[in-house]
Amino acid sequence: MLQKGDTAPDFELNATPDQKIKLKDFKGKNVILAFYPADWSPVCSDQMALYNEMLKYFNKYDAQIFGVSVDSFWCHLAFEENRKLHFPLLADFEPKGAVSKAYGVYDDEVGESKRALFVIDKAGKIAWSYLSPVAVNPGADGILDALEELNKK
Template structure:
């Protein structure tokens, strides 16, 4: 079951592409969070989405907002991906236990072994204020994230 608007966002603790631990709770009371789940690094649609975020980064990562992108890739894969694509925001590994955070948000596709394209805008109190979940082949519209952030 996917987390819905109004739900408290499940906390998680994941390693980023540099091996550092990132917790959703670290941003509580400090920043709104755009939490983006994507299937895999180095795939066409995912690379396009993450590079579009890179190109508009000040809208999604600033004094008021933190962008967190989560896949089921290993941290080592994410580091190479971030370096290759110039991604200067946290790429979090939901590799082990495999898909634990993705499952908590209801966006893990058991038959594929990866997350589908789920995005959650979480306010400073840790409450989900906006969400969209797309299937594996369907890219998301970044302008919708921006609108959701402006509404906070």
């Protein structure tokens, strides 16, 4: 798993059928990547709902959050609509798990992303990372602490 100080690997993933998100387009902004196993699972649903509630706090630190899983963009769109999410979910779908693998958080045994968080600074360096047990919602405290540290610089 990538650690503090590592350069965040660039990627290009679909958020919708006709919208791709490139990490490099967010240089100059803090980025939060929330890797998670699957849409619709109870823990993932709670975790993404929490981040949806935290958007105003993330915005305060000039941070954009993205959820990332190996589900397709069609699955993400249905999940976003059902859960009324207001941030993009990115499909690490094909080649399956390529971005999760680049960040060191792909679970080969089950074919899903592990539950992991990364805060990437405005220069594209990882400022904080955390690997959570798959059955545990990691919450937002670590993210907010990392953003607060970046804000002090």
